[in-house]
Structures are given as structure tokens and as C-alpha cells.
Amino acid sequence: MARKSASGRIGIADVAVKAGVSHATVSRVMNGNFTVDPDIAARVRAAAAELKYQPNPVGRSLALGKTDTIGIVVPDLANPTFQAILRGLSRAAAQDGYRVLIADSFEVSSEESILAGEARRRCDGLVLCAPRMTDAELEEIAPSLHPLVLINRTTTAPGVPSLVVDYGQGVQDIAEHLVELGHTRLAFLAGPPRSASNEMRLKGLEIFKAAHPEVDVTMLEGGSDFDTGHGAVDAVLASGATGILAFNDLVAMGLMSGLHERGLDVPGDISVTGFDDIPFARYTTPALTTGAVPITELGEQAWHQLRALIRKEGNDTPGGRYQPRLEVRASTGPAKAPRSTVHG
Amino acid sequence: MARKSASGRIGIADVAVKAGVSHATVSRVMNGNFTVDPDIAARVRAAAAELKYQPNPVGRSLALGKTDTIGIVVPDLANPTFQAILRGLSRAAAQDGYRVLIADSFEVSSEESILAGEARRRCDGLVLCAPRMTDAELEEIAPSLHPLVLINRTTTAPGVPSLVVDYGQGVQDIAEHLVELGHTRLAFLAGPPRSASNEMRLKGLEIFKAAHPEVDVTMLEGGSDFDTGHGAVDAVLASGATGILAFNDLVAMGLMSGLHERGLDVPGDISVTGFDDIPFARYTTPALTTGAVPITELGEQAWHQLRALIRKEGNDTPGGRYQPRLEVRASTGPAKAPRSTVHG
């Protein structure tokens, strides 16, 4: 039987004893240090193989001061956007031998900064998606989280790259698209009240409104999921708008579903747009016009930025900005006369 | 300035110095050991707060022999099924103070066992979703992965709970549903060739065929994603079947999309069924008839099983079996005469 050290698992000491050498030599062999005599190295490898020895990463981490793990804080793992970021991040990091640890804050913004700190301490770096955290809080914790990469947020803390999607421009592009189709009454089905990316959309809409004083833009309260959209049908109809900009694809899908149940035709009666271009957006009926964001790529870039920081390379690429691409599909069409004037 | 130990980060030693006590006392205070004099404890807490000291989890893990982290191996993070398992697992584990580390094998089955081992060593336990791994390989590595919970696989290794969805029964239920609608020519659009859950479906279909010799069941090669379904239109039409059981919802959605492009009506011309009941299944047009699997709950259960193992509780609940629930929606309808006989 393989003898084992106190803990019950096979450790470097067991291999050392079996091979008749010191721990240090075993360590050297396991790490490919070539200053070891080939014969001895072979003996060590044989012993390690026989005992099925695998170095304990925790001991290794403590000694090396690195864990080969990065963390990601997301507000909601059920959201396709964060799933995509995670996927891109995980894939890219894996290629460099890093794993990713998940911290889901479940939309509880008060948890975000605690979770971030905890995750960071277990890892070599952190990707933070914290749309609800206040700017003040972000400023405060950012320095302690370094190496840190921010998604859709910015901070004045130095050396913290931000990957941000230009939701403001994206929303403007979508609004312009609707105007070109002849819509003069639009409505924005907003996202969660304190969401940073919602703020960006709002700012974009202000610019749009200034440029198009002839267009009526109604602001509607909302959220970020399917049910929000589904439940907003009444408010949308009451607004009299014919072109609806939903906060994101999920909301747009919910809205389309609700409109359909009411017997309304999209885009015949009302045009609906989403945002993100999640994988299913092209398969809805009608296919959803949306602002496409290369979100998986964003996750991949997040890793590249973080890697540069971890390697202490001069992070001469302090973040990046992503322009959404207007993806015109079937959920938008020419405006018909506003309903409120149909019988006027 | 807060003085710091060699590493640059604030450690227990710094707090000890500042509070004028030993490391041991600081450790006791941080861990809520009440044998410490209240005054001293207060002094330590003050010092810790002032230095913003946070214990290093790696050091802690090494000393305690636990990481408060569990791992999950998934074949593809882009698959909604695994996303849902991850979500359920992550949420449940978080409630007990555990985090989850992801290992995505990207459908490379040869990687699965290596990844599993690596992930396991960094964690206190592992949830393994390895549909492509051979039984032999699974048998071999399972013991070394303990505490381990298996998803949709079983092993003879003792103390390894399996959470398995009864795909066989589910497929039979779906087939029966189609038969009741009058379909006599069915086709199964299979999953990946070496997939364990595909095998289960196949076995279920064998039972069905034995019970319904009058029904013609064609087997079609396939895969597990949207494109597979989309690309299978020709094969499906060639089969002459009027009731199609797709491997899963994604495949079904791709198939529906492809049929729609060909001008075929679902369910008018062909009935299509999926499997899993992913979040979007109810929002397709037509809404998808499917075998609903409580997949998030499965992730949650995976944690409960794993927790019992980690706590070394008598794991008297060695796994569980989940019965899919037939969810009849709009993508299935009465059969019309087989196309091949329409002009016969």
C-alpha cells in the first residue's frame, strides 16, 4: 500500500521517501528543473507515478504567492449577457492555464463589494461586473482589488482597465433606425433603476432627443428580464408609442410575447427592439432587431487585460470600448399612424 | 502608513504587532474564539480594522485542509443545460459559504478526466458532468475524486451519488404523446454519438419500439446544438416522419427554424419535440413541446449531496432520479397523412 503522510493524501514527502531523495529534489523534478541527475529524475518520476502523486495546489499557491485562478463577480448568472462574458473569460483564461471562480451576487448590490473582496483574495485577479454598485463604493474598493478589470464601469483608480460597451451610442442608433422607419412616438422600456448600463442608455437618449425635438420619447419603468417586458404591455400601449426600445433582448422578448397575447402585431402595429443580441434573439418570431454586442469577445478581452496586469506588463491598453452594431431584423417595420389619432 | 510584511499584503503578523499580541491571539479573535480577554479582543479588532486586515484564504486553506470551494466540470458552458446546473449549484453552495470553480472541457472528452483531477485538488469536492467520458475511465478516476457527485452518469465506486435524469422514460413519454396525436412515423434526431444521455434516450426508444411495433421510428444522426437541428432538415424530410423527437430543445429549435425556412408548418406539416425545457423553449414560435427537466433544482441537489459527503454525514441519500415532465405546447399537433402517400 502507498504509505501516506498525516493528512491521508499522498504528499511530496511520500514520493521523496519512496525515491530515496529529499523533498527538494522531488519538487525540482515535478517542476521540470533540469539541474537534476537524469537517473534520479527518472526514479522520482517512477515513484510519483506509482503513488499517483499530484502536487497539492494549495501548498503550491502559498509558496508561490499565486493561485492560477481568477475570479469573476456577476450580478446574475441567469442573465445571458453574464453567461456569455463568463464563457469568453473562462475559455481565454483556460488557454493560459487559469481557472475561474464564480461569485454571483444575485442582484444584491450590497453584497457586491464583499463578494468582490472575498473572491479577489482567493485569486490572482478579478473581473468585476457590478452594475448596481455606487460609484463611491467602486472608487473605494477598486484599489484593494488590483489586478482588476471592470466591465461596463469606470473608475479613477489608476491601472484599472475598463471594458465598456457604448450603450449610449447603441441606443441612439436604434432610435435613429426607428425614426427612419417613420416612427415619431418612441418609448424606452428602462432597465433596473440603479443600473450603470441603464444610465448610459439614458444619456444616449438625451442626446437623441436633443437632436430630434420632433420625436416624442416616453420613459417607462422596467427591469432586465423577460417578465419585466411581459408585464409592461399595458404601460407600453398607454404610451401610444409605435416604436419601443426595450432595455435588452430579454425584456424585448417578454414584451413581444405580451403584445402577441393581446393580439397586436409586431412590427405591424408596434416595432420592438432589444439590446445585446443574445443567442436566441435571431430566433424569436419575429426575429429581433437589436444592438449587437460582441459579448463573448468582451469576456475574452477581459482576460487579456487581466493577464497583462497579473504579469505586470505595462498595461498600455487601459481597457477598451465596444460599439454595438445595429442588427436590423424583423421586429421593426414602418410606422403606421399613431393609434391615438386613428379615430381622431 | 500601514506596515506590511514581506509579501506586500497585510498579514496576521502586522495585526499582531499593531495590537501588541501574538499571531495566535489574532487568529483566535478572527475566528471568534471566546477564550480571549474582551479588552484584548477589542484591541485586536481595532488593529485589524485600521489595517483593513483580511485573512489570507490560501494560508487558511493550507492550515485547515479545506478551501470552501467546490469544482464543477462541464462539457460546454454555452449549453443552457449546464448553465442551469451551474446556476443552481452556485446558488445553493453560496448559501453555505462555498464558491464554485469552473472547469470547462469544451467537449474535448480526453480533457475531462485531467480537468476533473486538477479541479478536485483545488477544491473540497467536485460535481462532474462528463457525458463523453467512457465508463472505464470514469470507474478509474472516480475514487480519486471523492467527494464526488455525478450528473447523468453512474459508477460502481462506493459513496459516489449520481443525479440522473430519466431521459429514457422522458423520450418514451414524448413518443407516446406523438402516437396519441396519430403519428405513425417518427424520427429521433440523435445527440452526440458518445453521449451518455443520448444512450439513455436510445434505450428508452427501444422500449417504445417494442411496445409499438406498428410505429416506424427512424434514427437520424445529430448533435446537441441549434445548428445540428438546422442542418438536419433534409434528413428529416427524407425520413418521411411526421413526428420528430429532437435530442434537446436547442436542436428542436434549429430544426423548427429550418423547417420554417422551407415553408413547412409546425405542427401542421410536422410535429417537433425537444428535451430539457430550457428557459426559451416556451417562447419559440410555436412554443415547444418538450420533456421538462428541473435542471436548476438538480444543480441545487448536487450541492446538497456534495455537502453531505464533505461533512462526512452518512450519505444515506445516494443520489436521485429525476423524471422529466411532458410539457405539451404548440409544436405538436395531430398527424396528417404521411407525405409519401399524399399523391399515392
Add this chain to the structure above:
DNA sequence: ATGAAAGCGCTAACAC
């Protein structure tokens, strides 16, 4: 009640 010291499993100076 508290400190000194050992030990978790490993790597890396340093000495031979």
C-alpha cells in the same frame, strides 16, 4: 487567557 512553536504542502535560497 496568552505566547511559543509546530505543522499544513510546497518552493527556493543557500550550503555542501
Add this chain to the structure above:
DNA sequence: GTGTTAGCGCTTTCAT
């Protein structure tokens, strides 16, 4: 080239 030794940051006996 290889063994000895000293950490990495923490918890936990064991003395006191």
C-alpha cells in the same frame, strides 16, 4: 547535483 533549511500565512496544540 542534492540535501538542509527557511519561509509562504494561517490554525492549533501545548505550555505557562
